Amino acid sequence: MATGMNGFFARHGKAIREGMRDGVPIGAGYFVVAFSLGIAARDAGLTPWEGFVASLLNNASAGEYAAFTLMAANASYLELAVVTLIANARYLLMSTALSQRFSPRTGTLHRVLVGFDVTDELFGIAIARPGTVDPYYSYGAFVPALSGWSIGTALGIIMGNVLPTRAVSALSVALYGMFLAIIIPPARQNRVVLGCVIVSFAASLVFSVAPAFAQLSAGTRTIILTVAISSVAALLFPVSDEELKHGDANAKGDEEGATHAA
């Protein structure tokens, strides 16, 4: 048994540790966001335990916020299902993208477990690693991320607004900082990715103020823009097999970064 455990850690320990390391800032950011989500859950009448379970099973900020708001309004189950589907539809795209980065040999259980906690950030760090996705890296990242998210929600329900507003304001940009750390290095390496990022920023700004689009939920705007911009980029700048085989732009970035550091 002991040697079995040793073998397990010899094979997967490094990936688990790296995942936990990258998951800590995500979990810290989640904790703060979940805390404010907990306030919405309390308004909907959830107990701390119910909030904990809802966040453990969903781990989706926009989706949960929309769901709690509907619960507070005593909406029908069908309404709740449809809104949750729309708010979380971008995960369909992320899960599909992840499926292409798994080794075909990876079994169903690993796929279910990695899929269980697809979030914007955890997807981002998994896809940013070169080569095929290592499920154990994701499991390592899930531990701090899910803890921060679920415990944060429960504490938000229990304690409400105890953090000073200035601290909440400062911590609210943590998640966006992480997004930047994921998209900017590949944009530096690949001009098409850089163009995509600039066009996405501009289009997102237009959509958030244009009268016809501003009333759509943020989740819906994200889906529309993601499908539109990625389709145009794919039509105009199809990616070569060579680039796909090397994983993604990040893989190149890492190699050059390492050379640079050396």
Add this chain to the structure above:
Amino acid sequence: MQHSIPLYIAVMSAVTLSVKILPLTLIRRPIRSRFVRSFLYYVPYVTLAVMTFPAIVQATDAPLAGAIALAAGIVAAWFGASLFQVAATCCALVFLIELVML
């Protein structure tokens, strides 16, 4: 009709988990279409960029603090700062700027 919160939670969780898990478990082969492969290659960058801006400017009490955090985060990430370093830089800047401004 009064709804049950545990049932509400069961419904939202079933929908969320299906969305996250089904593509990953059902799509087992490499997708052949060059368009679809290229599309999926660009998806993460576009999604995260769309979600970052202008949301980062709207998230802070003072929009200027969010804007400066955005600029600083881009510069830090461009020059190779880690995930944690970029996030911490953005948070620290917002805290300091709002301390001075508000």
